[in-house]
Amino acid sequence: MDVEARGKRVDGCAQGAQEGRAPPGRHGADRERGRALAARLRVTIPGDPEPSEAEWNALGQALWRGDALADAVIAWMREQGREKAWPLMERGLAEGPESLPPEAQALRAFLIAHQVAPDWVDWARVKRGAQVMQGTGEHGMMVLRDAGLMAGYQAAAINQTLLKTGALERGAHRRIAETATWWLACTEEDGLKPGREGHRLTLHVRLMHALVRDQLSRAPSWDADWLGLPINQVDMQATYLAFSVVHLLGLRLTGMLFAQEDADAVMHLWRVMGWLVGVEDGLMCDDEATGRVLMYRNLITQAPPDETSALLGRALMNEPLSRRYPWASGLRGRIDRERHLSLVRWFLGPEGMRNLGLPDRAPWYPLMLLAPTAAGSVALRTLPWMEGPWRAVARKQQQRYYAGLGVREPQAPWSGSDKPAAG
Secondary structure (H helix, E strand, O other): OOOHOOOOOOOHHHHHOOOOOOOOOOOOOOOOHHHHHHHHOEEEEOOOOOOOOHHHHHHHHHOOOOOHHHHHHHHHHHHHHHHHHHHHHHHHHHHOOHOOOOOOHHHHHHHOOOOOOOOOOOHHHHHHHOOOOOOOOOHHHHHHHHHHHHHHHHOOHHHHHHHHOHHHHHHHHHHHHHHHHHHHHHHHOOOOOOOHHHHHHHHHHHHHHHHHHHHHHHOEEEEEHHHHOOOOOOHHHHHHHHHHHHHHHHHHHHHOOOOOOHHHHHHHHHHHHHHHOOOOHOOOOOOHHHHHHHHHHHHHHHHOOHHHHHHHHHHHOHHHHHHOOOOOOOHHHHHHHHHHHHHHHHHHHHHHHHHHOOOOOOOOHHHHHHHHHHHHHHHHHOHHHHHHHHHHHHHHHHHHHHHHOOOOOOOOOOOOOOOOOOO
């Protein structure tokens, strides 16, 4: 279906006021294909995860919703001029709302709203969730990349935001490095508390999302009748679930065993991140079982894979070739590319590889690790005194993985640059 057939574009931020109209055309564009893509997730869910008619319609309307608090900051920045407003934004994020002049009211309100956490936040559970993530080591970061980010490229409508913000031109390597910067900050113990780096970076990402949403919604090439609002609530929920539900499931599929209490602590950690990044609380949850239902429902709303899935998939496939290695860079880059392809094949099967334009591979790497990873998980649960020393080793693995990427402060780890294409 071409752009003209999808209907007229809705100009500007008026898209945010479109709730109550028919959902965008992408909503459930191929529901049966969505169910097929979610089949592996479906078998992990007891009972019937299908949404009711009211729940289905609510997801369709959420495609028209953005993030009012952050969008107000971008409207203020546009009025003030970026040259004046941008340094104030950076100052406010670094020094807090008390550092801002009275005319920066929208930015002050945004920052004040996140100085005190909601009543549902349990910081002890958040800390435990961060510890669990630290203990997944380098393997945890590889699984997040392949089960979360790579697999997510099958959602063709989300890809439009990435492509129109220059994701291919910026390079998959830079995108992975920025995401790793942010992820490590969020998974520090107490990293999401006010004043900590994970808190600051997440609010920074949120404002970058709002800037992208504002600029893309004004671009002549943005087809709102088909896509809805750029970086809408459904797509933000998908990303939150990729970092929580999908990551946990991918780790389980590669042999890691988690106490349910620990898995739910991870869910709580990412719910706090979701609150900070602007996901509506009704689209989040505190337990893994409910999260799988939310992920299933999100998946069946998504537009099926298309040529953009292959464009982004092949770019991410070659990302290891750009990493920094202390020795034998060319060889190690090719080995890491094969490891990642093997993981993707394990998670997505041959159809997923075709959807992403990737060469098929045997899932040798996860099969090789399955037994020792499971044995290690059992040992850690049987001998709890080992957990602290192992977590220190695993965190160093993650930091070495991060160091090999080459890093900078993230702009918007799942939505692209702060300088999207104009059209």
